[in-house]
Amino acid sequence: MKLQLFKISITIVVFALISSCDAVKRVSESDYLLTDNTVVINDKKDNSETIANLISQKPNRKILGVPLRLHLYNTARPNIDSILQVKVYDNAKKMAWKTKVLSRKQLEKDIATRKGFNSWLKRTGEAPVIWEEEKTRKSVTRLQNYHINNGWFDVTASYTATPADDKRIKIQYEVNTGPAFIIDSITKKIESPLVELLYEATQKDALVKTGAQYRTVDFEQERNRISTELRNRGLFRFGQEHVSFEIDTIGTNKKVNVGVLISNQIITNPDTTITKPFKIFKVDKVNIYTDDTFATRDLPYQNTLTYNGYHLYSHGKMRYRPKAITDAVFIAPKTIFRDIDRTRSYRYLNELRTFKYPEIKYVAETDSSLIANVYLTPLKKFSLGFSAEVSQSNIQSVGLALNPSLQIRNIFRGAETFEISAITSVGASKDKNNIDDPFFDINEYGIDLRLRIPRLFSPFNTDKIIPKYMSPSTRISLSTTSQTNIGLDRQTFTGNFNYNWSPSNKITNNLDLFNVQYVRNLNVENYFRVYENSYNSLNTIAKEVNYIPSDADLGIPEETNIFLDYALNDPTPNEINSDQLSTLTSINERKNRLTENNLIFSTSFGLTRDVRTNLFDEDFSIFRFRLELAGNMLSNASKLLGLEKDENDRYEIFNVAFSQYVKTEFDYIKHWDLGKKNILAMRTYAGIAIPYGNSTNIPFSKSFFAGGANDNRAWTAYSLGPGSSESRNEFNEANFKLALGIEQRFNLFEDLNAAIFIDAGNIWNVLDDVEDDKATFTSLDALKDIAIGSGFGLRYDFSFFVFRFDIGFKTYDPSYTELNRWFRDYNFSNAVYNIGINYPF
Known part of the structure; x- marks a missing residue:
């Protein structure tokens, strides 16, 4: 109680200090501090961001209704140098006393510190916003122009300034729009019959339409659309300057009559200026210079060849297969000029990662034919990379990692990129299992091979299904790693054959034709040392049933395995009750699952739809979908080959039971x-991931978990669920997951932002071999076990990344009884503190 009273007292004192700060302390008698802007449009207050951005002068920013940065600025001395000169340097008594206590050097350092702190207060704070009438008039003009540009031609705008005796002033802007003007008729006046014909072919996509409200931006976009469409239909010399609009509102009763004007091209000579109708241009010839540099551009080319009408040139030996280069160039000889072909060529050539700064130039050969010159400057064939890392974690006291890599471009003369990288790391574990181990008793090493082919690598012609403008590519990778003295010790092997293509700039498709993963655990005897919670539960039950003395512990691994075999024998020993048997069965099933070797042979398809226009777009949505099928091919092969099943009724390949399941994921961000x-x-x-056929559960690497900095932030990763079970496992996972997160982000000042959030979700077991009712999703009633966390956080934007700190509180915890789940642990002592890079979603 005393602690609560102390906290309340501190809060009252802080609030009183802030309230007592004089916001107009640095405002002169003839000036006013701008404290509020209000915009009223048609007698209704408007707080939208669009309107707020039109106001030239805004009040000092507030946090929780208080202009903290203004108060911080006001605490700084405006003329610190003069004050220090009078109070210190010109005061003989004070100077004598200070130089007696401090040396001259210490005094100067102290004064410099005070100056620096004063400067920091000014930089961090915010100077008072002094009202300027000129800026207010400018805001009125901007409000008028905005509404005129959006069809309210009869708009009127004014402002009212309300000064107060305490040197503060409030501004209210009043806007009356009148009725909006509507586009009534659209006529065209096109000087060239050819252009008129092409324009009519694109008119169905026009952005300026009858019945729509007049908006200036629509006309700007329509001008750009017309120019783009006509240039993509062969009009090489056409530009936006040839398109204009006539707007007629006189005597139209709030209607707008629009005239679309498209002029002929204007050709200016030294003596005369003439107009000529536009002509459709054809690309007569495409030249590709495969090893162009500024130094060699004027030198003769030693090698030339023609492929599918393309002319390829090189100063030395031709490094590339012609098809690999011509496939990347969308400008085709003997075709009509299209501006989009150049754009697509730039994108595809850049995606090859083989050339730097490709350049495409058109040269007019006649008044209706063009020559396209493509200049390519190759990157170096070999590129070396090297990185080193020093780390620390809850597993190791210190770790060192080295990652060398080698990249080979154009390895098969088809603009392919091959990369080989290695990982070598050593570390010192915090809890040594063997005291005789050397200091660096943890090690990992591996190799990763990756090949990227800038097309679909297939025996079939896929151009009609996936055209090259979709930027198709093939990625083939092989990797293997070996870890020792980290957990169970393991060797892994993965292989992947992947297709990737983008039907549009918003959609990306990804197809893993096959993905092979093999995991071999080398040190399964170490299981109960790694999973200490399971061991503690096992050890406790052994003592409860008097299997071992109360002052003894089960030895690892012999005694733990023997006790499990004894306890799970049929019939069950009399001293073991049903609850204990259930716990032991769960421990044994989890042990067998996490220590068995895994073989996964899967095929998956993923789709991503991202409507962001750029990295700074904050009004967007992202949808991701993924479907994965595993084990079907191996299952069919096992049946055809007549392979025998093991004691668990599962087929084995190389003495490993392969996994068989279907897994799908849906992810939507808005x-x-x-x-x-x-x-x-x-x-x-x-x-959800459903096992079937050769599997009764999902491999650990393919299962779902809940909690963590990017999930439900009130729980640490792997600590939540499954369901309402009170699991004490180090890693809780299941094969079904639901999650929902809502976050409100707002700016505090400058690059420091804050957020409040609510996270909800959980994991469950469904349609697998787990029988615990608390951990399984058997009906919609299980939704009552969705965990809810809430909290707040701070984020600092470094431009190239965001540093994030969040505090999550357990708001609704399904692990408690149903009558005691809300706000049971809603306090700082049970909160979870998350540190992350970039936003959680």
């Missing part, structure tokens, strides 16, 4: 830009 750096972000996620 951001709403509420203005003034205020963002509402939401994420919904659902995933």
Whole structure:
């Protein structure tokens, strides 16, 4: 109680200090501090970001209604040098006393510190916003122009300034729009019959339409659309300057009559200026210079060849197969000029990662034919990389890692990129299992091979299904790693054959034709040393049933395995009750699952739809879908070959039971830009993996977990669920997951932002071999076990990344009884502190 009273007292004192700060302390008698802007449009207050951005002068920013940065600025001395000169240097008594206590050097250092702190207060704070009438008039003009540009031609705008006796002033802007003007008729006046014909072919996609409200931006976009469409239909010399609009509103009763004007091209000579109708240009010839540099551009080319009408040139030996280069160039000889072909060529050539700064130039050969010159400057064939890392974790006291890599470009003369990288790391474990081990008793080493082919590598012609403008590519990778003295010790092997293509700039498709993963555990005897919670539960039951004395512990691994065999024998020993048997069965099933070797042979398809226009777009959505099928091919092969099953009724390949399952995931992210750096972000996620055939459960690497900095932030990773079970496992996972996150982000000042959030979700077992009712999803009633966390956080934007700190509180914890789940652990002592890079979603 005393602690609570102390906290309340401190809060009251701090609030009183802030309230007592004089916001107009640095405002002169003839000036006013701008404290509020209000915009009223048609007698209704408007707080939208669009309108707020039109106001030239805004009040000092506030946090929780208090202009903290203004108060911080006001605590700084405006003329610190003069004050120090009078109070210290010109005061003989004070100077004598200070130089007696401090040396001259210490005194100067102290004064420099005070100056520096004063400067920091000014930089961190915010100077008072002094009202300027000129800026207010400018805001009125901007409000008028905005509404005129959006169809309210009869708009009127004014402002009212309300000064107070305490040197503060409030501004209210009043806007009356009148009725909006609507586009009534659209006529065209096109000087060239050819251009008129091409224009009519694109008119169905026009952005300026009858019945729509007049908006200036629509006309700007329509001008750009017409120019783009006509240039993609062969009009090489056409530009936006040839398109204009006539707007008629006189005597139209709030209607707008629009005239579309498209002029002929204007040719200016030294003596005359003439107009000529536009002509459709054809690309007569395409020249590709495969090893162009500024130094060699004027030198003769030693090698030339023609492939499918393309002319390829090189100063030395031709490094590339012609098809690999011509496939990347969308400009085809003997075809009509299209501006989009150059754009696509640039994108595809850049995606080859073989050339730097490709350049494409058109040269007019006649008044209707072009020559396209493509200049390519190759990157170096070999590229070396090297990185080193020093780390520390809850497993190791210190770790060292080295990652050398070698990249080979154009390895098969088809613009392919091959990369080989290695990993070598050593570390010192915090808890040595063997005291005789050397200091660096943890090690990992591996190799990763990756080949990227800039097309679909297939025996079939896929151009009609996936055209090259979709930037198709093939990725083939092989990797293997070996870890020792980390957990169970393991060797892994993975192989992947992947297709990737983008039907549009918003959609990306990804197809793993096959993905092979093999995991071999080398030190299964170490299981109960790694999973200490399981061991503690096992050890406790052994003492409860008097299998071992109360002052003894089960030895690892012999005694733990013997006790499990004894306890799970049929019939069950009399001293073991049903609850204990259930716990022991769960421990044994989990042990067998996590120590068995895994073989996964899968095929998957993923789709991503991202409507972001750029990295700074804060009003967008992202949808991701993934479907994975594993084990079907191996299952069919096992049946055809008549392979025998093991004691668990499973087929084995190389003495390993392969996994068979279907897994699907849905992920949807939506951001709403509420203005003034205020963002509402939401994420919904659902995933399920169903074992069948050769499997009764999902491999650990393919299962779902809950909690963590990017999930439910009130729980640490792997600590939540499954369901309402009170699991004490180090890593809780299951094969079904639901998640929902909502986050409100807002700016505090400068690059420091804050957020409040609510996270909900959980994991369950479904349609697998887990029988615990608390951990399984058997009906919609299981939704009552969705955990809810809430909290707040700070984020600092470094431009190239965001540093994030979040505090999550357990708001609704399903591990407690149903009558005691809300706010049971809603306090700082049970909170989870998360540190992350970039936003959680």
